Amino acid sequence: DVKVTQSSRYLVKRTGEKVFLECVQDMDHENMFWYRQDPGLGLRLIYFSYDVKMKEKGDIPEGYSVSREKKERFSLILESASTNQTSMYLCASSFQGGASDTQYFGPGTRLTVL
């Protein structure tokens, strides 16, 4: 079974702090994704990566950056957290792309920025 893990289920940070969200997958998947989920807005793609050290912006990259130094690990970074970044963050991975490629999700991190 595919397993995607995220470093924290719940996280509380203060405005202006630098925040790291970590995601690890154990299935040798090429692609990894970061989404945020807000009520009424569904899931929106922040960034994705199709290979080590490669990244592409999604629909809402502003205020975020990412890092992929190893194939199995994809980090989301909030350089200076703001209250409007309070949200549920979901990481996903998939084998190698294509319309039939299923994305598998981690358990999510509920981030609150005070």
Added chain:
Amino acid sequence: AQKITQTQPGMFVQEKEAVTLDCTYDTSDPSYGLFWYKQPSSGEMIFLIYQGSYDQQNATEGRYSLNFQKARKSANLVISASQLGDSAMYFCAMSSAAGNKLTFGGGTRVLVKP
């Protein structure tokens, strides 16, 4: 641009009955995939079922079936013999030929009554 619409924000279903969750989509891509995910209150997105745009038969996975009507651009999920554990949010999503992004609908909350 791709768009997914789920018009039912919430619904009740009696245990052991079937329920249909509506999903319509819009895309100009000839090749795409349609996915359904379940999100329990724990937050994890669980993959349920996949339908490819060129698949001739409707997909089925256990108690889940996908009613794919390409001309109407609909991909409704049918859950047969509902169980209490089916209470969750359900999301319809679409991939493109590039496969690097899923576009999600707003979700439908299902509550199964005993």
